[in-house]
Amino acid sequence: MLLVNHVTKNFGKFTVLSDLTLEFENGVYGLLAPNGAGKTTLIKMLTTLIFPSSGEILWNGNEIVKLGENYRDLIGYLPQEFGYYKNHSPFDFLMYLSALKGMEKKAASKRVEELLELVSLSDVRNKKMKKFSGGMIQRVGIAQAMLNDPKILILDEPTAGLDPKERVRFRNLISSLSKDRIVILSTHIVSDIETIANHVVLFKDHKLYCDDSPANVCRTLVGKVFETQDISSVKEPYLLLTERQEEGYTITRYVCEGKGQFDAKSVVPNLEDVFLYVYRDEVLE
Amino acid sequence: MIMNETIKTEPTQIEKEQSIEIILSKGLKKPRSIWSLFREMHQLLGFRFIFWDTALAFVLSSVVLIAVVFPLIFAPKALSCTILFACSPLLFLIVLFFSEMIEITGSLYELKLTCKYSIRQITAYRIMCFSLLGLIFCIGMTAHQSENIYELLHLFALSLCSFFLCAFVSLFFIRCFARKARFAFAISLWFGILCLPALFFGKKWELFLSELPVAVSLGVAILCAVLFLFEIRKFVTANPKEEMTYVTR
Numbered sequence: 145m146l147l148v149n150h151v152t153k154n155f156g157k158f159t160v161l162s163d164l165t166l167e168f169e170n171g172v173y174g175l176l177a178p179n180g181a182g183k184t185t186l187i188k189m190l191t192t193l194i195f196p197s198s199g200e201i202l203w204n205g206n207e208i209v210k211l212g213e214n215y216r217d218l219i220g221y222l223p224q225e226f227g228y229y230k231n232h233s234p235f236d237f238l239m240y241l242s243a244l245k246g247m248e249k250k251a252a253s254k255r256v257e258e259l260l261e262l263v264s265l266s267d268v269r270n271k272k273m274k275k276f277s278g279g280m281i282q283r284v285g286i287a288q289a290m291l292n293d294p295k296i297l298i299l300d301e302p303t304a305g306l307d308p309k310e311r312v313r314f315r316n317l318i319s320s321l322s323k324d325r326i327v328i329l330s331t332h333i334v335s336d337i338e339t340i341a342n343h344v345v346l347f348k349d350h351k352l353y354c355d356d357s358p359a360n361v362c363r364t365l366v367g368k369v370f371e372t373q374d375i376s377s378v379k380e381p382y383l384l385l386t387e388r389q390e391e392g393y394t395i396t397r398y399v400c401e402g403k404g405q406f407d408a409k410s411v412v413p414n415l416e417d418v419f420l421y422v423y424r425d426e427v428l429e
Numbered sequence: 430m431i432m433n434e435t436i437k438t439e440p441t442q443i444e445k446e447q448s449i450e451i452i453l454s455k456g457l458k459k460p461r462s463i464w465s466l467f468r469e470m471h472q473l474l475g476f477r478f479i480f481w482d483t484a485l486a487f488v489l490s491s492v493v494l495i496a497v498v499f500p501l502i503f504a505p506k507a508l509s510c511t512i513l514f515a516c517s518p519l520l521f522l523i524v525l526f527f528s529e530m531i532e533i534t535g536s537l538y539e540l541k542l543t544c545k546y547s548i549r550q551i552t553a554y555r556i557m558c559f560s561l562l563g564l565i566f567c568i569g570m571t572a573h574q575s576e577n578i579y580e581l582l583h584l585f586a587l588s589l590c591s592f593f594l595c596a597f598v599s600l601f602f603i604r605c606f607a608r609k610a611r612f613a614f615a616i617s618l619w620f621g622i623l624c625l626p627a628l629f630f631g632k633k634w635e636l637f638l639s640e641l642p643v644a645v646s647l648g649v650a651i652l653c654a655v656l657f658l659f660e661i662r663k664f665v666t667a668n669p670k671e672e673m674t675y676v677t678r
Contacts, residue, residue: 213547219543221543229537241540241544243473244478244541244547247473288540
């Protein structure tokens with residue numbers, strides 16, 4: 145079990161995360177928050193790139209920084225900006241990283257072949273990566289993160305910059321890799337988490353806002369989300385969520401603490417509604 | 430009868446201590462020495478992966494070294510000690526500077542810090558290799574400058590003194606300073622420690638170096654070599670100050 149125990153992180157006088165306590169067990173955890181909320185800071189602490197100002201991060205009761213390479217051997221990490229050697233093939237690149245991860249050549253070669261197959265890059269295993277699309281590079285990224293069959297897979301904004309088709313493909317891939325391991329996925333794209341995460345972790349004002357299943361998180365807005373064709377008739381204070389076109393009408397979705405209007409239809413809240421509601425100050429500015 | 434059996438099966442003090450030793454040896458992992466780490470890394474990674482992506486650094490170092498050292502080799506004999514003292518650590522510093530600057534500014538640096546054999550450990554191994562390369566360079570420089578055995582011994586001791594002094598001080602500052610420019614800072618240290626005295630004191634500095642007893646320069650060299658090895662040992666472990674590179678990126 146990975147435990148973040150009362151962790152605070154300051155950069156100078158600025159507090160990025162304050163008294164954060166989280167427990168991670170096998171499953172997919174979606175860290176969902178707007179940019180600048182501290183997701184990447186938490187991820188960098190979990191990968192021992194930076195250290196808590198106070199508090200501790202424990203793996204099975206041992207502090208991760210003290211575990212050193214024994215801890216690094218357990219993690220797979222895909223950074224937000226995944227760097228790669230443009231003039232190398234994915235096969236050579238993955239062989240290099242598998243050596244850094246302490247794998248023997250024979251076992252590494254077999255593992256690299258398996259992973260290239262898994263991420264559908266076998267056909268281009270010997271092509272230079274400079275010709276690869278963003279989606280293909282991200283797939284190389286997830287393959288390198290999986291090289292050592294990590295117990296903790298940490299993905300920082302893995303779908304940023306991907307087209308919708310690649311994003312769906314990527315989500316399916318992560319879902320298939322989530323058995324028997326902790327997957328920590330940081331994103332500000334709600335649909336990434338809605339489909340694959342077992343737990344949603346929200347930060348607000350540099351603190352933990354909630355850590356629950358997507359269904360329970362959505363339940364917090366039950367009876368408060370409505371849709372109407374005529375938003376101007378809504379008298380009570382409301383928070384506009386989204387608008388969409390349907391059969392020539394503009395359907396407005398909003399959150400209202402009261403009963404809504406007589407012609408408004410109460411709808412089942414989704415994670416995007418919760419996200420927009422929780423981060424109304426940051427998102428709707 | 431039962432009492433007798435109990436007495437017979439009770440372990441002796443020696444047996445108890447041996448059992449404790451066995452349990453402890455199985456339960457506790459002794460901290461690994463840096464040499465066993467280097468051996469393990471060498472076996473798994475080999476020179477190919479340890480020096481992966483350093484070709485450009487070696488090319489740049491060669492160019493700079495030829496440009497700086499070549500004219501100095503043909504400098505007047507009267508300045509041989511000053512030149513040797515200033516140039517001995519140059520190869521080591523230049524290769525270290527280029528290889529690590531390329532590494533730190535590379536897009537894979539962060540990822541390499543999270544691997545089992547992190548780039549910190551690989552850099553420590555590289556520093557060891559660069560220091561061996563630097564020592565060969567010192568031998569070459571000394572052999573070129575000396576005309577007899579005594580001079581060879583004196584100049585070699587001076588060269589080693591300069592090399593290890595600069596290597597230790599540079600590594601100490603590189604380890605203590607988190608900024609990306611720390612490797613450039615090491616070059617400025619070299620200029621400050623080894624070149625500035627020559628510029629300020631001129632012939633007096635040459636005289637001082639030429640009259641420096643071999644025992645003194647060898648003593649300083651050995652002391653700095655030991656401190657240099659300690660610095661490499663510390664280099665392997667994470668430096669909390671280094672995280673600042675994340676913020677300043």
